[in-house]
Amino acid sequence: MIEPNGIPAYQQLAELIRRQVRTGVLAPGAALPSMSQLMKQYGVSNSVINSAMHILKSEGVVRGQQGKAVYVVGMSPDGAVGRTATPAYVQDLEHRMEQLGRRVEELERWRTGMADVLA
Incomplete structure (x- = not known):
């Protein structure tokens, strides 16, 4: 869950998803939950999710388009999350x-x- 700890909610969400990719909870090629599922799961607004997705896409952690499924790209051989x-x-x-x-x-x-x- 997203905590009111001074770190913006979208950054917390992006880090949670990064961690799930790093630990294998979200495998390469896996679709992320839908916008409504993420809103319900983390108790955040769609703008928070959009901001987190923008960060993760720019880092190469996920790929996808608005209104379509968003997929995990994977991890590089050195364990870094993002594009290989x-x-x-x-x-x-x-x-x-x-x-x-x-x-x-x-x-x-x-x-x-x-x-x-x-x-």
């Missing part, structure tokens, strides 16, 4: 880094051009 570095994930990161590098180059060219115009 699958080849597809690494390839996606490399692609994104290349795109960012090209964008930085474009911005540098633009900045140089603007400096010439203003000089």
Whole structure:
């Protein structure tokens, strides 16, 4: 249950779910309880659950979409909760880094051009 202990309820809920993933109570691929079930189980509002899910999704602990089931992603081999570095994930990161590098180059060219115009 969520306690009134000075820690925001959404952070407490996120930590409870992290702990359940770490300890195997929630296995990789398992669906989390529905929004209404979580509200009843933990005595919190839907905004608390949405905030906790946002954190857990950003950490890679769970995945899913609003109005759909939310699933546990799992744990990495070192025991950390969150995304594992699958080849597809690494390839996606490399692609994104290349795109960012090209964008930085474009911005540098633009900045140089603007400096010439203003000089």
